[in-house]
Amino acid sequence: MNLPKACHGPAIELPPPLPSTKYNSWGRYPRVQHHTVYQVDWTDQIQSILNNSSSAGCLAFGLGRSYGDSCLNAGRNLIDCSRLNRIMSFDRQFGLITCEAGTSLAEILQIAVPAGWFLPVTPGTKSVTVGGAIANDVHGKNHHRSGTFGLHVKRLILCRSDRGILECGAHLNEDLFRATIGGLGLTGIILSAEIALKPITSDGIELEVIPFESLAEFQALSAASDADFEYTVAWIDCLSGRYLRGIFSRGNHAKSGHLPREYKPGPGSSLDIPSFMLNRWTAKMFNSAYFHWNAMRNSSVSIHFDPFFYPLDSIRRWNFAYGSSGFLQYQCVIPGASCLAAGELIKQAARRNSGPFLAVLKRLGGLTSPGMLSFPRPGLTLALDFPMQGERTLHNLGLLDQIVMECRGAVYPAKDARMSPEVFDSSFPGWRRFRPYIDPVMSSSFWRRVTRS
């Protein structure tokens, strides 16, 4: 990978600063005002923006899919990198793709899938940038097999205010590389990265769905499936009242079938779900219908990868369904094999009237990410969506924090908008070792909140 030349003086035109208006995170909570937003169009513009920034003033922004405030920088500046979406090289033989950090996973799939390659790890939406996937060290349904996104980053180019443009990888600036993976965008601005893709022979997924009616059943299914299935995940219904029920999905890339000549992700339905449509009762009805539909349908089917990995991408702006006060996603990991704490968490979460509308459960595997602040660790991860209903919601989530802290688990920064410094410290005891790698001009609302700085 060629290093871009250091910024040469006045020849580079800086983008004009934009007044910040509509830069929100996916949960649309908290709503903050930024001082200035720079929309950059070329990687060569970034160094001069950083050089002209005051201390702790900047943060890169991609597609705004982080749920809480880790992609926000209240009162300070954002650098919108979403237009840095050029592919720099694509090796069709070995499946190596190098692209600018604002490239979305959807754009990578468009190029890679027809050539027989797939993302090594993908989160539940393809509308995230490569830079964001690295900064949050995202994981997916194949964590038990392939670990996190960061494990598949061969190298990256980082732009820092104090050290200029430098390449980082497993053998080069290794410490900075490990700090940048899962580093919440604080170690500098990622200009580009090289990702190792994985081969596929068709765009289909052989999927099996199995209903279950207790956590123990989930555990047994998970244990029985992890060896034979690349992708596993469970959806659970917390609103059914008496007992816990859910649908366990497991799948593999189809061996037979064909590669599409063209993969064109649809723009998604532009129909917004009005917020009055989403409440406890409709969510309960939906969950019940979803459970019974899946419990009845043929357990083994072959489907396209798009609805399998990205079911919610088909509804553009589904986050608006939670109304103007937004919503909070709570994702935590409970280490170890036991599911007692998870059961307690689910019970606690469902106890209140604002119970979670959507809940996802997954067993994370033992592959360790190079990232210093990486969230995934062996254990059970649980993700719950709560509509934001003010203090009450925050208090309820605080109760969940207590359970997570007691079993030495962790809360996921990419989804968080409210965890206390104590919870962060307990989740990421190594954060003080990470701190020296932070670029002096970078900061985020999240970081200032959890480190009281």
Next chain:
Amino acid sequence: MQKFLILGATSEIAQQTQRLLAKAGKELLLVGRSPERLKAVAADLQARGATGILTLSADLADVSGHPRIVAFAQEHFADFDCVLLAYGTMHRQDECHHSVDLSLVEWQSNFTSAAALLSRFADILQERRCGCLAAITSVAGDRGRASNYVYGAAKGALSLYLQGLRARLHASNVRVLTIKPGPVKTPMTSHLPQSRTFADPSRVARDICRALEDDSIDVLYTPWYWRHVMAVIKMIPERLFKRLPI
């Protein structure tokens, strides 16, 4: 049409258009100012499967460099079918009307140099009796507005120039396509307050590619509704128009 010569290949609309052209298997000669940025654009197209991408770095607003561009095209990209002119600048209107020098720069980049370069390519295509000249002007050139008339004047002049050129080249079987986008979300307009009327560059690029293949189109408005919006705006009597805060 198979071979496209793009003038201003690093502009956002050009980049999006090139991705579509490359996907359709076309050959491209990309001309732009910054060699590094041209390289990045060419690499992107190649990674997306394009073959036959050439680049030439040149300052298009500098008229004295034009003969070199034409010579390069004839030598390395002979028999090109289409020339697409996609470069332009938009300085802030308030800065322009306070500075004659800046206005001159604006006219030089948006009209004088563009017309000069198109003239050279027009002669080549006329002699060859085939091909297409396409240029991106703007709806801002349809009527002078207080908020944008320095830029608008240059784009309006370019539209007029293209209109005349079309009439002249019609007999020679050379097509001239005038492309008039409304406001588009690009680096050129990022200093303006963005509103819902700003179109996506990829959408504009799709319209351009369609128009390039459709010989019946002389003037393309993109998105399409700007044809009707501008028709109305052009009908407003001047006595009233001069009072409107637009």
